[in-house]
Amino acid sequence: MKRSFIPLLATGLLALASCGDANKSTSAEGGNASDNTMTSSATGGDTVSANMPAGSENPENQPQNAGTAQSNTGNGAMRGTDGAMGGMAKGDPNGPTAPHKDDAEFMKSAAHSDQNEIQQSKMALQKGVTGMAKEMANKMIADHTKSTTELKAIAAKKGVKLPTDMDAEHKALAPTMQKLSGKEFEQRYMAQMLTDHQKTANTMRAHETMTQDADLKAFIGKTVPVVEQHLGMAQQNGNMKM
Template sequence: MNRITSLAAGAIVAAIGCHGAQAQTPIPPSPQDFVMAASQSDHYEIMAAHLALVQGQDPRVRTFAEGMVRDHTRLNEDLRKAAIASGLPSPSPGMSSDQAALLSGLQSLRGADFDKAYTRQQVLAHTQAVAVEDSFAAAGAEANLKKAAQSAVPTIQDHLKMARQLSAEVGGS
């Protein structure tokens, strides 16, 4: 498991571990790690959505994918601006090895099989993205990036809700 996926998984476990106890904010990633994780997430979402526009069958999946391209392009641009304003380098496009493997798994699928796999992946990806963005939005160390994360959280939470519903509807859950 690579470092970014470990960070996302750690944030999820920390959030779940607070159940029944007074809620504690998971330790956010460093500003550099946050920029890398958020940028990789956006890039994966955009690339997977482009595949969905070509290989998906269900019009609802294509509509969802169009929204992913639009929203994650905007979120990545907001992140880029926040990183530069924070004195960090602009994030370079790329994905984690886990995200690349997920994308590779989609490339050979078509039609309903693609729709099912894509929507399942979207639930997973957005669950991880919410964990990373939410932890930085709550307690991130850099103000510009924290503001960008706070702005991104509602959009990504909406995406997660839509992905769960769509996955259930196309049989991916």
């Protein structure tokens, strides 16, 4: 019995030793497998990143870029609106008027303005206007004849020949005015005085800031208050009609 037990005990011990080595090997291999898995994950991450479209590795970039694009587009739209609004301001017949390119052009324009008011006012008196329209017409003829005389003296010194008639716009308007009579004519005449004097005042103020000519600066400084007085009369008449 003792002899048969010893071989069996030896065999059992050998089996246990074999199992222990196998477990160590498995643990080592398991560790390597884990390492390989981590390495594979890291490598896989790089591979995915390399294959993804630019910027997709950081999804936050896309909304940021889109926001920038929208912001730039919005700014462009606002600039466009500002430009449109600037264009409208320049086109407003009663709004700011840009100064003329030079003094000679300004003097010719001012001479036309005088003739516009003088000749329309003579027409008004011929048609027998009454009340404020008659007062306006008489004042227009007197004041604009005076400014014409003063402007002629300045133009002569500068070698500028001034026009002696209305401008094309008012020549074209004359036939329509001639067809009117009574209160209808008076209303149209006073409305035209309002429009004309607003333009003239704006033009003179604009050119006053541009010109370097002392004679013209003095002329404008003296004439604008008279033009604005005429404008006030036309505005008062308009308010009375309302």
